[in-house]
Amino acid sequence: MNMKPRPIVTVIKVLSLAMAASSVPALAAGSYADQISGSSFGTSNNSMSQDQNRNNINVSTQAFAGGVSGQATPQEAVNASSLPSQSVINTTRPYQDINTQDMMFGEQLFRGAFSTTSGSTFNDSYVINPGDNVQVRMWGAYQYAATMTVDPQGNIFLPNIGPVRVSGVQNGSLQNVVKSAVSRIYRSNVGVYASLEQAQPVKVFVTGFVKQPGYYGGLAADSVLSYLDRAGGVDPTRGSYIDIQIKRNGQMLQQVNLYDFLLAGKLQAFSFRDGDVITVAPQKKTFEVGGQVQNEYTFEFDVNDLTIGDVLQVANPAANATNVSITRSAGRAQTAEYYSLAEAQNVPVYNGDQMVVTSDRYAGTIAVQVKGAHTGNGAMVVPYGARLKDIVPQLQPSPLAKLTHLTIYRESVAEQQKRMINESLDRLEELTLATQSTTREEAALRQDDAALVKQFVAKARNVKTTGQIVVVPNSWQDIILQQGDIIEIPAQTSVITVNGQVRAQGALTFNPDYTVGDYVANSGGFSDNADVKEILVIHQNGASEVVNTAYRIQQGDEIMVLPKVKTKRVEIARGLSQIVYQLAIAAKVVLDL
Structure with a gap:
């Protein structure tokens, strides 16, 4: 699958659903979850019942269409006069400070966990359909016990009672419906217990912008996530995570916004029937956010009034984040805007915007640690941009210290070392698997090599790199220090x-x-x-x-x-x-x- 190039944002490849929820702590206390699902990222009818959906199909469709028609073009975004002129920097190149990896917010849902999980038949909101099995027991003056299948007319038949309509009844109301029917004949001395025994197996069409459109089997109580997962999930390059429609006989019964589920845990139950259609709409507008944030993703939205303040609540900036840069494109022209986080709260977000949250690199100080043969403080605060020669006169080496063998440990170097080792391990695994055998002896040797490589790779991937920088004697003075550096003086x-x-x-x-x-x-x-x-x-x-x-x-x-x-x-x-x-x-x- 060809991924769309996204030249700005480094995106975390693996982010669990728990992190997506925990990284937005304000949702529980405020109304932002409603804002996300209701206006900031798209319109959703998840909270509606099926009957309400039937009455509001036109309203929801117009809400999505209205969002598109009111969207400013990229050229209008670039020329927006409401932005402070001193904050706009004309450029022809995008921000290139971080590596490129991208992942749509919502893509992490579809890893196979839902496809093998069937819905509970004891969900109170499950709507009973023809073909479901209902267990009925009566005791007292009249005794009866049987498991009955709901017939095509939507009824079960009770002796001495007659047909009782249960199709369309929610599972939580089944007991009362059956008891009410029995009490019309047996007014006293007869107890009744009714329960749903098994949901009806159904087949549902999953189409639109999913990875593997098709006709998928499951239970009527399975969630829309289960059917989407069986179809490989939403296509992250073309499909929408905020506009998924469930239709029956051409009529839309429910519209699903998966951001409701990811950010607020909301997912309304739906009772599927044979032939229902799940349609994933085309992808709406998108923006990217990365840098000093916990949630580095490409997000989808479909409203006209989204601001950077809204984006930051979901992206969850790091504690040391101070600024945000925005790259916007209009044809071949690009502009880059740079704001403090406070100034950026009401700045609008447009389709295709690429945002990078950063720490101000030109302000304040950095802290470095000093370890080893040193009698002074274990931490030193120096101006940003300080070099090793600026800090050496402040060191207090012990009598046995060897300053000529001073060394530096840096986290970014450790990460680079680890990345290079992992890349070498990947190449080694590919080489081992790619080699073909032409004889039985070669096949045996290849099998031995594969076992050796597998065992070695498993151990090597768990090794922690040190990030040590070798300080060359004739050039150590000009080494620029970074936040968190560890200077070690050997004895x-x-x-x-x-x-x-x-x-x-x-x-x-x-x-x-x-x-x-x-x-x-x-x-x-x-x-x-x-x-x-x-x-x-x-x-x-x-x-x-x-x-x-x-x-x-x-x-x-x-x-x-x-x-x-x-x-x-x-x-x-x-x-x-x-x-x-x-x-x-x-x-x-x-x-x-």
Whole structure:
């Protein structure tokens, strides 16, 4: 499936329904949920009964049509005179500060969880239909017990009573309807109990902009979500999450807005019959929001008065968010607008707008931590844009500190390291699965390789990267610090650590005359799985070297003996070796193979 390019917003791929609800805490206390479902993101008739829907079909259709006709064009949006002129910056390029990933809000609903779940027959709002099974028991002066199927006329037949119409009756009212019919004949001394035993199996058409239109079986009590999920869900590139219609014999009985369910937990029950049609309308207007928010999504809307204030209530900005940038397009022309969050509350949102919520990068200070051989404060506050050379004079190193081996740990670097490792793991898995076997022996080798790779990948994906930045001696002064950086000052040490494929991993005292081979020998020697040709040495400042056993160690070094790759396929061996090396550098661990 081809996804529409969305060049602005980084979108979370996996967001659970619980998060969508919990990230809008104001909904429970205020009326915003009603605003979302009623005016801000589209019109919904979920709260109507089926009879009310029949009487209000034209009203709801006009509400959607009116929303479209009143929408300003992109050119009108760009030229809107109500916007403060000092906030508009003409540009020909979109905001490019974050990576691009997109997901429609609502797309997370359709992962198969609803398709295998049948509706409860004991839902009080379930409407009884012909074909449903009703269990009736009478006791006292007259005794009777039977399970009856509602006939095509909508009746069940009780002895001595006659036909009792139950079609169209809600399950919660079934007991009273049957009891009332019995009491017309037996006025006293007869008890009655009636319950719905089994809902009627039905088949429903699911069409419009879904991934797999078709004719799907289920129960009459199944929710519209179940049928949509069986059809693969709403097509996120073309379908609407706020305009889903349920029709019977060409007449619309209910209009569903899935944002009601996602944001407020509202989903009216509906009793399906054979031949009912669920139609997903074309996608309405959309906007994107990302950056410093909890809900990074592309949202759908169909009203004329949506504002950034409305958007922010759903997107839920982070505590440190201060500003929002908006990119708008009119043909090939683009404008970018930049506001503080307070100024942006009443700024209108138009179709195709791309919003990025940010923290003001040019104001205030940042905080960095100082760890290791340091006697001063563990945290320091410095101006935004400060460099390492600005903070070094403020450090209070201990007598054993080695400032020449200072190192920095940064969260964004750790994330980048993790992403690169995961990409390498993905390529390795694809390579393993893509290779074809022509003989039985090759098939056996391929199976062994697949098992090896699967086990290794499972361990590698759980490794946590450090985010260490190697500070090069001649250029450390100009390193620009970032919020949350950790500056570590190592202490002089006479200990050498030996890890990986040796028989006894541990720490040994430094001997200036010892080579790598000597330290390995004092650690019990190489294990049977060791790669003795290439040994990794990591210095205290994070710099690394691949050496042989004759290399002379420096104080504080760490020796890491990597494993041999046990496969005859050169391309897989190369991939495994590369990832083992990446993990040793980025996470300071040696994974066995």
